[in-house]
Amino acid sequence: MLPVSARLLWRCGDRELVCGGRTLVMGILNVTPDSFSDGGRFLDPDAAAARGLEMAADGADIVDVGGESTRPGADPVSAEEETSRVVPVIKRLAAESTVPVSIDTRHPDVARAALDAGATVVNDVSGARDPRMFEVAGAARAGLVLMHMRGDPATMRELTSYEDVVGEVREYLRERVEAALFAGLGAEQLCVDPGLGFAKTAEQSLLLLRRVDALLDIGVPVLAGPSRKSFIGEVLGLGVEDRLEGTEGAVAWCAAMGVHVVRVHDTREAVRVVRVVDAIRSAGAPEPSA
Secondary structure (H helix, E strand, C coil): CCCCCCCEEEEECCEEEEECCCCEEEEEEECCCCCCCCCCCCCCHHHHHHHHHHHHHHCCCEEEEECCCCCCCCCCCCHHHHHHHHHHHHHHHHHHCCCCEEEECCCHHHHHHHHHCCCCEEEECCCCCCCHHHHHHHHHCCEEEEECCCCCCCCHHHCCCCCCHHHHHHHHHHHHHHHHHHCCCCHHHEEEECCCCCCCCHHHHHHHHHCHHHHHHHCCCEEECCCCCHHHHHHHCCCHHHCHHHHHHHHHHHHHCCCCEEEECCHHHHHHHHHHHHHHHHCCCCCCCC
């Protein structure tokens, strides 16, 4: 029996996304020179905006704009540089598309500027380690994704020792949700992400996927980002540019297991995959509970 995820409402500024019953697709738009997969392709704001609009046309439910690479070993950039990369793109997307825009950042000042420019979601890979992120998201009534990561991109490869990776990730995400609620955010603003590949070995990422339904009872939407990750490369023995089919296999698994949102580079393919998986899951099944 496949797990059944509750139907949850995710409030993101003036937007309401229904999570459950249909798997949402978040498109990745990196406006960076050094991201592990598409670094440098969309540094030009016009090229980046065109790609974001293409994702929306493909059926993406959210476009996630990032101005700092979080690949393993990546060097940090200043908040000013990160802001200068993302704000022009976010302004264009917010003006020219109805699809919600997300800002992928660990830095509250960048998040504030992005929300002012029209973003309605903050995707924080640090799990809001800087408590000011709660203030920024709360003031804008933005959606907030809380991800599990130990250390930072420069150190996380050395922090992969767990006794129970699923249990420890689940407990961490529960604690971050509680911290957000204590800071005044509503549960309907929150989403959690196990952080595949972030301070996890390939085997640990695979195990988190195998048991991703263990996160469903946290009570907020669950997001997973398997796209082109190194664990897929290890399984298939392939480089980053040859991991499309492996990514879509992981996307199909996530949708079948009840994950509410998948974060991917290749939106058109993912939208088609989850549409079929969702149809199979819902065939003859009762509507997800509210």
